[in-house]
Amino acid sequence: MIRLDINGKGYTVDVAPDVPLLWVIRERLQLTGTKFGCGIGTCGSCTVHIDGQAQRSCQTAVGSVQGKKITTIEGLPENHPLKKAWVQEQVPQCGYCQPGQIMQAAALLANDPHPSDAKIIEHMNGNLCRCGTYPKIKSAIRLASTGGKK
Amino acid sequence: MKTDLTRRQFLKMTGTGLAIAVAATGSGFLLVSAAELEKAGPGFRPSVWLEVRPDDLVIVTVSKSEMGQGIYTSLPMIVADELDADWKNVRMEAAPAGDAYKDPVWNTQATGGSSSIRHMYEPLRKAGAAAREMLLLAAAREWGVPLEECAVASGTVKHIKSGHSLTYGRLTQEAAKLVVPQNPVLKKENQFRYIGKDIPRLDIQEKVNGTARFGIDTFAPGMVYAAIARPPAYGAVLAGADNEAAQKVAGVRHIVPVSGGIAVCGDTIDAAWKGREALHASWKDARDPLLSTASLEKEFIDQLGSPGILARNDGDVKTALSQASRKVEALYQMPFLAHATMEPMNCTAHIRSDACDIWVPTQNQSGVLAMAEKLTKLKPEQIHVHTTFLGGGFGRRYERDFVEETILLSQATGKPVKLVWSREEDIQNDYFRPMNASRIEACLDADGGVMAWSHKIVCPSIFARVFPDAMKKGIDNAAVEGLENMEYDIPNVSVEYVRHDTPVPVGFWRSVGSSHNAFVVESFVDELAHAAKKDPLAFRLGLLKKHPRAQRVLEVAAEKSGWNTPPARGQARGIAYCLSFGSYVAQVAEVSVDRGTGTVAVHKVTCAVDCGPVVNPAIVSAQMMGAVIMGLSAAMREKIEIANGGVQSRNFADYELLRMSDAPDVEVHIVKGNDALGGIGEPGLPPLAPAVANAVFAATGARVRRLPMRPETVLEALKPV
Numbered sequence: 001m002i003r004l005d006i007n008g009k010g011y012t013v014d015v016a017p018d019v020p021l022l023w024v025i026r027e028r029l030q031l032t033g034t035k036f037g038c039g040i041g042t043c044g045s046c047t048v049h050i051d052g053q054a055q056r057s058c059q060t061a062v063g064s065v066q067g068k069k070i071t072t073i074e075g076l077p078e079n080h081p082l083k084k085a086w087v088q089e090q091v092p093q094c095g096y097c098q099p100g101q102i103m104q105a106a107a108l109l110a111n112d113p114h115p116s117d118a119k120i121i122e123h124m125n126g127n128l129c130r131c132g133t134y135p136k137i138k139s140a141i142r143l144a145s146t147g148g149k150k
Numbered sequence: 151m152k153t154d155l156t157r158r159q160f161l162k163m164t165g166t167g168l169a170i171a172v173a174a175t176g177s178g179f180l181l182v183s184a185a186e187l188e189k190a191g192p193g194f195r196p197s198v199w200l201e202v203r204p205d206d207l208v209i210v211t212v213s214k215s216e217m218g219q220g221i222y223t224s225l226p227m228i229v230a231d232e233l234d235a236d237w238k239n240v241r242m243e244a245a246p247a248g249d250a251y252k253d254p255v256w257n258t259q260a261t262g263g264s265s266s267i268r269h270m271y272e273p274l275r276k277a278g279a280a281a282r283e284m285l286l287l288a289a290a291r292e293w294g295v296p297l298e299e300c301a302v303a304s305g306t307v308k309h310i311k312s313g314h315s316l317t318y319g320r321l322t323q324e325a326a327k328l329v330v331p332q333n334p335v336l337k338k339e340n341q342f343r344y345i346g347k348d349i350p351r352l353d354i355q356e357k358v359n360g361t362a363r364f365g366i367d368t369f370a371p372g373m374v375y376a377a378i379a380r381p382p383a384y385g386a387v388l389a390g391a392d393n394e395a396a397q398k399v400a401g402v403r404h405i406v407p408v409s410g411g412i413a414v415c416g417d418t419i420d421a422a423w424k425g426r427e428a429l430h431a432s433w434k435d436a437r438d439p440l441l442s443t444a445s446l447e448k449e450f451i452d453q454l455g456s457p458g459i460l461a462r463n464d465g466d467v468k469t470a471l472s473q474a475s476r477k478v479e480a481l482y483q484m485p486f487l488a489h490a491t492m493e494p495m496n497c498t499a500h501i502r503s504d505a506c507d508i509w510v511p512t513q514n515q516s517g518v519l520a521m522a523e524k525l526t527k528l529k530p531e532q533i534h535v536h537t538t539f540l541g542g543g544f545g546r547r548y549e550r551d552f553v554e555e556t557i558l559l560s561q562a563t564g565k566p567v568k569l570v571w572s573r574e575e576d577i578q579n580d581y582f583r584p585m586n587a588s589r590i591e592a593c594l595d596a597d598g599g600v601m602a603w604s605h606k607i608v609c610p611s612i613f614a615r616v617f618p619d620a621m622k623k624g625i626d627n628a629a630v631e632g633l634e635n636m637e638y639d640i641p642n643v644s645v646e647y648v649r650h651d652t653p654v655p656v657g658f659w660r661s662v663g664s665s666h667n668a669f670v671v672e673s674f675v676d677e678l679a680h681a682a683k684k685d686p687l688a689f690r691l692g693l694l695k696k697h698p699r700a701q702r703v704l705e706v707a708a709e710k711s712g713w714n715t716p717p718a719r720g721q722a723r724g725i726a727y728c729l730s731f732g733s734y735v736a737q738v739a740e741v742s743v744d745r746g747t748g749t750v751a752v753h754k755v756t757c758a759v760d761c762g763p764v765v766n767p768a769i770v771s772a773q774m775m776g777a778v779i780m781g782l783s784a785a786m787r788e789k790i791e792i793a794n795g796g797v798q799s800r801n802f803a804d805y806e807l808l809r810m811s812d813a814p815d816v817e818v819h820i821v822k823g824n825d826a827l828g829g830i831g832e833p834g835l836p837p838l839a840p841a842v843a844n845a846v847f848a849a850t851g852a853r854v855r856r857l858p859m860r861p862e863t864v865l866e867a868l869k870p871v
Contacts, residue, residue: 016400019420027375027419032367033360035541037492038573042802045492073360086358090350090768093218093776095357096364096492096541125809128802130492130542131218132779134813136772 002062006031007075017063022046024062025072033073033099037128044127047100048072054107073099082106085144093131101127105141114145156194156250158531159211160184167203167322170281170330171196172273174254179273181280181330197254198270199245200229200277202285206305206319208235212242213251214270215261215513216353217543218776219831220769223351225270227765231344232278232337235318236305242352247515247535259515262548262658264731264829267765271827279334281325285318288325292316339763348768353539365511365538368498370566374403374415376559377422379429380575381410383795384653385437388412395428405429406562408555415563419570436795437653443792446652447483450587453608454481458646459623461630465642470602474593478681482590482670482855486654486790487583488805493541494576497556500566505532507566508557511540513547521550525557544780545658548616549581577805578797581657582790584610584629588670592640598682600693602642605633607667610656611649624649628658632667632836637700637729638675638693654792660780661832664730665839669785669857672726672840676847686844687713687725699760699823703727703736706758706821711738721753724844728836733761733828734821737778739814739841743849745868748861750846752782752814755838760821761828770830771818777834778816783808785839787858 004011006025013024020039025031025048034057037045041059048057049071076083082102092098101124108115108123115123120141129137143150160169161184169184173196182190199211210226222242230240245251245259252259255269282302289307290297293314301308308315339346356362381387393405396414401421406413414425471477498509506526512518515535522533540547552569560567571579586609593602611626620627625647627634633645659665679689687708694700704727708714717723720742727736738756743749757774764770787806791798799805843854852867 015418016420019418023418023420026367030369031360032363035364035492036366036494036570038802040573040801040803043492043573078359083358087350087354090354090772092351092354092357093220093772094216094492094540094542095218095353095362096539098357099360102358121811125811128492128807128809130490130544130780130807132776132783132808132813133772134779134810135775135816138810 003066004070005068006070007072015062017061019062020058021060021062021065022057025057031072031074035096035100037097043097044104045097045100047103047127049103049107052107052110054104073103076102076106080106081144081148082109082140084148085140089136089140089143091133091136091140093133097127097129101129101137109145156196157187159199159250160187167201168281168284168326169201170277172198172277174273179276181276181332183326183330185326186330195249195252197252198273198277200281202281202318202322204319204322206239206317208233208240210240210242211245211251213245213259214266215537215540215543217261217513217540217547219773220351220766221266222353223349224267224765224769225274226352227344227349228271228274229278231342232275233282234302234304234343237344237349239305244537247519248530252516260517260548261513261543262545264832268732268827268829275336276334279336280331283331283334284325284328285321287328288321289316292321292324345765346767349766351769362539364493364541365498365509366493366496366541366570368509368538368568370498370500370507370568373498373566373568374417374563375419375422376413376415376556376567376569377426378408378411378413378555378575379426379431380579381433381796383433383436383439384441385435386433386795387435389432389434391429391431393429395430396425399425399428404563406559408558413559415559415567439795441653441792441795446585446792449652450483450585450608450650453648453650454587454589454606456648458606458648459625460644461625461647462634462643462645467602467604467642467644470642471591471593471604474601475596476594476681477591478594478677479591480674480677480855482588482673484586484666484669484857486585487659487784487788488577488580488790488799489544489546489659490577490805490807491542491544491546494573495552495571496569497553498566498568499556499560501526501557501560505534507534507536508553509536509538510553511538511547512553513540513543514550517550518553521554522557525554525561544660545662546580548658573802574800577799577801581655583659583665584612584656586666590670590674592678594678594682598684600638600640600678603640604644606646606648607633608648608650610651612656612658616657628663631663632671632728632730636671637697639696640693661730661835664728664836668726668728668836669839669843672728672837673843673855676840676844677853690727699734699825700727700729702821703734703758703760706819707736707738707756710758710817710819711740711756713738722845722849724841724846724848726837726840726844728833730833730836731829732826733759733830733833735759735774735833735837737837737841739838739845741842741845741849743846743864745850748865748868750786750842750859750864752842754815754817755841756817757834758819758821759834760823761830761833762823762825763827764820767820770820773830774818774834775816777832778838779808779813781835781838782814782842785842785857785859786812787860789858
């Protein structure tokens with residue numbers, strides 16, 4: 001049995017410790033906001049926070065995160081500045097990669113509330129978006145980092 | 151049988167409010183309410199469904215798939231506008247699959263060809279306008295006042311003199327008894343309240359908070375997960391597999407041979423995937439083990455020497471070329487490209503003896519339904535297709551291969567089955583944008599006028615597989631789109647198509663043939679402009695005098711990008727335009743090139759689009775921006791590698807997509823036009839690659855005629871000839 005703390009809630013899951021955290025989160029616990037994109041950590045669709053750090057859940061063995069705080073898109077507060085900025089900027093198109101983008105961006109702002117453009121790009125570069133929403137992602141992060149003012 | 155679904159949809163609605171369906175007929179549209187269903191007759195096949203409920207909610211059934219293009223917002227906007235509905239009460243429902251939800255033009259339920267707004271605009275407007283007129287009349291009768299004294303405003307009818315007002319919901323019961331007007335008065339443009347405005351998308355909130363349901367988010371009680379081991383080469387078959395080892399993996403339930411591979415089904419996705427690994431499947435009899443990128447590229451070049459079929463023949467190209475004083479020739483080549491939707495192919499199906507459910511992110515509901523009918527022998531009304539959000543489509547989800555696999559596995563196991571492809575399966579088993587090669591020969595007169603353009607393209611056929619009936623004289627329209635309708639005013643033009651199919655399957659990829667042909671045409675026009683010693687913009691404008699919309703987008707893109715002012719130090723600009731899917735798009739790219747490394751940086755793209763009347767400008771701009779970035783990804787990076795008879799590219803590590811660091815600023819200008827509606831999902835893509843290549847030429851004098859423009863390709867082009 002693996003014990004997990006996800007979004008402040010305790011879960012006990014009967015799963016081998018080497019199973020990717022992603023599969024547990026989305027397929028077993030049905031917290032489906034966290035997406036599967038590549039399985040090798042190159043696209044960022046599966047990004048969650050582990051003790052506040054953005055991590056690829058497809059590359060994280062579930063056994064390695066017992067006792068750690070896991071946050072998924074469902075656990076990010078609805079009034080989080082990034083969620084609001086994402087709506088204001090109308091960022092998503094197909095929307096599939098966006099929870100991963102938001103989680104990646106949230107970890108950035110938590111550590112650096114006013115990142116430079118270069119810092120934003122450096123931090124976000126591991127997250128792919130096939131619809132090409134990058135310019136809007138950038139502007140939404142900037143918007144959130146300035147407290148909603150353009 | 152055909153009316154059953156129509157009847158059922160109406161039954162779902164009757165008693166609850168005012169429901170109107172609109173069907174295309176040979177002579178316009180037929181509008182029918184639930185009360186009038188008997189009138190409609192057995193051949194009544196609606197394309198549009200609108201319901202106004204007693205609780206004031208307005209429900210628009212959307213038969214098109216949402217894959218990012220904003221259709222779940224823009225189609226309801228059209229109805230809401232004519233209806234004068236209160237936008238906050240407007241909801242959309244995804245249509246099931248069936249004859250009552252087909253596209254009015256195509257007579258099939260599918261999303262593609264940038265056609266949704268173009269095909270649905272008129273019937274949606276009529277539905278909204280008819281409902282508005284019925285609600286007005288119901289109110290006038292209720293109050294016993296002349297109709298002219300009543301007016302609608304934001305979901306209510308008002309009697310102006312008395313100040314009485316009733317919400318639409320209060321009027322639905324009486325309105326539903328009225329005759330549906332067949333020719334309701336449609337609004338004039340200055341009366342629009344939603345059309346033409348940046349209405350926020352209806353799907354944003356759920357896509358931001360993670361609750362949006364994509365295909366991969368489907369769960370059916372008692373389902374098993376499936377994973378398929380597939381051959382690494384085209385045509386290869388299973389040589390051996392360790393079924394016992396797979397069976398031993400905890401949670402593995404079934405091992406099922408499938409066409410072209412072997413499937414493992416298990417209680418969890420990890421069990422199924424581990425089981426697949428444990429199979430250690432081996433393969434034999436690849437169709438052509440020597441098939442490789444290099445062998446294919448050589449084949450395509452060789453095929454340029456084969457005679458093709460004439461898709462266009464204006465004037466006398468041969469004579470014009472033989473008499474020419476100045477000829478320009480070039481050869482262009484492009485690789486196979488993957489769709490690489492962020493959501494890998496997936497499907498969940500539960501096939502039972504008397505019914506089935508299929509949950510699938512699909513662009514092709516009619517195709518899924520037909521596939522299910524064929525495989526299950528169930529009747530259409532027993533088959534329930536649930537269209538989820540699509541995590542990207544780009545044409546890939548028009549295919550049904552993943553649906554067929556899931557249905558067969560559910561039949562084999564007797565359980566609901568969820569099939570999720572790995573990224574490797576997704577990349578390696580795609581229907582790719584076709585590899586192609588073009589050779590063009592053109593000639594100029596003494597004043598730099600283009601006298602002849604002789605174009606030969608070697609390209610596999612998509613239509614031969616997907617729409618064989620649409621092949622005309624052996625010509626695949628997808629392969630020659632943008633060529634057979636090239637607008638440049640040249641007296642002698644020939645386009646020759648050499649169909650060259652290979653073991654690598656091809657399919658529709660965002661903007662299809664235009665996506666590769668625009669690169670060739672617009673790069674080569676630039677070559678001609680250079681040969682004629684003319685400015686690339688002025689040269690184009692001179693050849694487009696009969697096409698004012700083309701001229702206008704070029705002029706706007708040029709003006710907004712500062713075409714006539716010097717670019718920033720070290721930078722250069724390139725311009726290109728394309729008419730595709732009914733819309734004109736021109737783009738100017740500003741680039742810099744590192745001559746030492748061959749690296750191209752694209753700093754900014756200015757885009758001008760004329761798509762006729764605009765429903766939602768913000769969505770149009772977003773589609774342009776997205777297409778520019780996807781087009782740049784294809785132009786700079788993407789190439790499917792073939793080796794040992796199959797696809798060698800595997801995942802995003804070796805099939806690299808553009809990342810944020812390489813995404814330019816994109817500025818979009820909508821050119822207002824009142825011409826016919828054009829599409830929006832695709833037309834932003836074709837001009838991008840040639841705009842960048844033309845900018846690279848402007849920066850360096852090096853002409854890149856092969857994609858992608860990776861540094862090594864640019865260095866090659868930079869070598870002195």
